[in-house]
Amino acid sequence: MFNAEIRIELKPGILDAEGKTVKNSLISLGFNSVKDVKSIKVFKISLDEDSKEKAREELEKMCEQLLANPVINNYSISIEGD
Amino acid sequence: MFNAEIRIELKPGILDAEGKTVKNSLISLGFNSVKDVKSIKVFKISLDEDSKEKAREELEKMCEQLLANPVINNYSISIEGD
Numbered sequence: 001m002f003n004a005e006i007r008i009e010l011k012p013g014i015l016d017a018e019g020k021t022v023k024n025s026l027i028s029l030g031f032n033s034v035k036d037v038k039s040i041k042v043f044k045i046s047l048d049e050d051s052k053e054k055a056r057e058e059l060e061k062m063c064e065q066l067l068a069n070p071v072i073n074n075y076s077i078s079i080e081g082d
Numbered sequence: 083m084f085n086a087e088i089r090i091e092l093k094p095g096i097l098d099a100e101g102k103t104v105k106n107s108l109i110s111l112g113f114n115s116v117k118d119v120k121s122i123k124v125f126k127i128s129l130d131e132d133s134k135e136k137a138r139e140e141l142e143k144m145c146e147q148l149l150a151n152p153v154i155n156n157y158s159i160s161i162e163g164d
C-alpha cells in the first residue's frame with residue numbers, strides 16, 4: 001500500500017479566480033499585507049500496488065484521465081517515502 | 083516578504099464528498115487499486131510582514147476569520163524557510 005499526494009495547480013498565466021477572490025476578501029477584512037494568493041488542489045490517494053514505480057505510473061494516468069486538465073493545470077505527484 | 087502555505091483538511095469523521103466522488107470515478111475508470119481519496123485545499127499566500135512570527139500570527143487570523151471552518155476543518159500553516 002502506498003500513500004501519495006497529487007498536487008494540481010493552475011499553469012502560470014491562467015486566471016486563478018478563487019485565489020483572486022480570497023485575496024480580495026482578505027484585504028477587505030484588513031489583512032493589507034497580503035500580496036498574492038494562489039489556490040491549489042491536493043488529492044491524498046492510498047493505493048494498493050506492488051511497487052512504487054507501478055504506483056507512480058497509475059497516478060500519472062489518473063492525472064491524465066481525470067484529475068488534471070492539461071490545458072490549464074500543472075500537476076506533481078509525491079509518494080510517501082520519496 | 084514571506085511565502086506561506088495554508089493547508090485545509092476536513093476533520094476526521096467529516097464526510098469528504100469530493101474525495102468520495104473522485105474515488106468512485108477513479109474506480110469506474112478502472113483504477114481498482116485505489117483504496118482511499120481525500121481532498122485537501124491549499125492556499126499559497128505571499129505577505130509582506132517584518133518577521134516570520136508576525137506573518138504566522140496574521141495567517142492564523144486569516145484561517146480563523148475566513149479560510150477554515152473550525153467546525154469541520156483542521157488547518158496547518160507552513161512558512162518558507164521553516
